[in-house]
Amino acid sequence: MMVDKALEIEKVTLKIRAADAALGAQNMLSKAEHERLAGMHEGARPAFVTARGMLRQALGDNMGLLASSVPLVQEGTGRIFLDGFADDEPPFYSVSHTGGAEDGIAAVAVSETSPIGIDIQQLDPVADWMRIAERRFPEEEWLLLAAMPEAEARMLFFTLWAIKESFVKMEDGKLMPYLRGVELDLSSGKPVLKAPTPGGTKDATIYFHFIPEHQLVVSLVAAKPVKVVLDSDIRPPSRRADPLNNRGEV
Numbered sequence: 001m002m003v004d005k006a007l008e009i010e011k012v013t014l015k016i017r018a019a020d021a022a023l024g025a026q027n028m029l030s031k032a033e034h035e036r037l038a039g040m041h042e043g044a045r046p047a048f049v050t051a052r053g054m055l056r057q058a059l060g061d062n063m064g065l066l067a068s069s070v071p072l073v074q075e076g077t078g079r080i081f082l083d084g085f086a087d088d089e090p091p092f093y094s095v096s097h098t099g100g101a102e103d104g105i106a107a108v109a110v111s112e113t114s115p116i117g118i119d120i121q122q123l124d125p126v127a128d129w130m131r132i133a134e135r136r137f138p139e140e141e142w143l144l145l146a147a148m149p150e151a152e153a154r155m156l157f158f159t160l161w162a163i164k165e166s167f168v169k170m171e172d173g174k175l176m177p178y179l180r181g182v183e184l185d186l187s188s189g190k191p192v193l194k195a196p197t198p199g200g201t202k203d204a205t206i207y208f209h210f211i212p213e214h215q216l217v218v219s220l221v222a223a224k225p226v227k228v229v230l231d232s233d234i235r236p237p238s239r240r241a242d243p244l245n246n247r248g249e250v
Contacts, residue, residue, distance in 0.1 A: 010113045016232040019046035019104025025053025028067040047097035047104030054108040062091045094118040114224035117170030119162040123215040129157040136179040162219035171199030
């Protein structure tokens, strides 16, 4: 019996790694990326280089190119895009990173069939998350958080934030309108959209996962059905002096 490949659901790998303090992926970066790296604070470099290297490698594998040859372009600190590719043309991809030099984490996903967005958030023990939820989330969501025990509510807050920011990335939106504009129905235990997002998405794949040993929430959203495969291998990076091997002079 023949299987219609058009009906198959794509498996999308969500890859998560600890930031490499050795900046080992520097050789993959473009001249513009090296220049941006040279201007960064030392503590921000490992997560940036790791995330950009992971993205280049994943796209290179998808496109049959060397990672260093992937035509990634970024205007300022805005959205990353592939030079010569339309927004609705695959491959689709998303990247996220968090933390500093000693505890940074990076995540990447690439899809051939659907626009996607990913986000990772570490639970912040000092953030005034309830005030943020009251001011920025839909009323129903912050009332639910207010009624929950603190530990569970904190985890749900960062989970909701990660999901909403994933939609920001998928639709190339602005964060603040999405915090209130992405309304989620949680009654079934699995979040689904209650209404269209600010970018017009009416239905979506919504995946989330919590990694307790790193207090890390990960999220992936897709405009079409996909099966998410989590590839998480977060090992503590070795400590060493900042090994930047250039100052943007490429």
